[in-house]
Amino acid sequence: MRWGIEHKETWLHQTNPTAKLLLFLPMFVVIVFVHNPNVLINWTIGFIALFMLFSGYRMKHVLLFFVPFLFIFISTSSSMILFGKGETTWFRWGLIHITEESFYRGVHLGFRTLLFAIFGLMFALTTKPVLLFYSLMQQAKLKPKYAYSFLAAIRLLPIMLEEFQTVHQALKVRRAAKANGFRGKLELVKRYAIPLLSQSIRRAQRIAVAMEAKAFTNERPRTFYYEVTLGKYDVYLLVVICTIVALGYYVADMFPYVAIKDVR
């Protein structure tokens, strides 16, 4: 979902959402079965470059998007670095045992998570949710009742946010917006969740009745307000991804950064 941040419409925005999803999803499986950190580092560089050059967002925004990734990188790699198994000890202090193997494995995990995050962000920032669901209906034959339910739910989000504000202010004025202790915190979550959920359910019911009346459920062939097709940009994306993947392997083989080829 794009948060209304100004950007240019690049060819990445013109790709077919279903095609993009089908190109990105297998990368998860591919990345999970790569155990050579050199390859992952090259891919990370390649896909960050793709993102920076063609996402159409301004550099300062892109850098802001990347800030949380830094935390994730540290948080995913730290456990493995500090507590992982390994032979060559670098540092030992109480329970903490850093070894060469665990260090590279930790860094490898960090890059892995970073890659998933880049793919996710690239998809989210260059895809209109409305077109994604229209495309899923047309190219992936998703049943209309599911697609239109998602679309309706996405449209309800602003109302929910507004309601959250109302509930928050109502609780604040009654000095009930704070609570102490674990039980208190859980009570607090309920105080917010119950009105929000019950209202959402009622609203969903009303909308569903209206949608059923307007035959959003029928399974017969239907026409669409937005016609989403496949195009040349999907081929570009396929070629770019294949190039980065192949180049990553080649460079990792010819000019490795670290000597380790398998972090397991």
Added chain:
Amino acid sequence: MQTKGLKLTDVLTTVVVAIVFGIVYKVWGPLYYAVKPLGLHLDQLIYGMWFIAATVAYLLIRKPGVALLAEVAAASGEFLAGSEWGLEVLFYGFVQGLLAELVFAAFRYKRFDVAVVSLAAVGSTIASLVLDFYKGYIDQLAWWNLTLFIGARFVGAIIIAGVFAYSLVKALEATGVTQLLRPTTKEDYDSLDK
């Protein structure tokens, strides 16, 4: 009495509830890695929040397929909101929802108590651990650390996606809103005959 498959009403309600949780899932991410530096897998205690959409939706709507749909929808909501974990949440959501759904199916969608919901939470935990095994090399952690990791995740899942989800739905039942959702039961028909 009970119609086969999910109707648009069920789908829409499930998706709306799930998307609410999708936003919670998104907000949970920063919280998760804020707790992480406290060390020793304390973060795993709050991991269970990412399983809650499946159990709450199942308790609310009480129909086959709802748990899976809810978890997938919540993951999609989190993904579209720009989750820090990006693509992987879709896989995790699908597998977690699937295992929770299988637990409910094993009880033939006839039980709606804390025990079954907690068992579904355990199912989701196993699903997430299987993916972590491939993705995170968790088997390469020192054994005491791995035990702590897995133990904390199970405990957190049962507390949040099991017990807390159950009490949340109980509170929602008090508002009367759940009567809109559930299929009519035999007791409802019996009460008409009295």
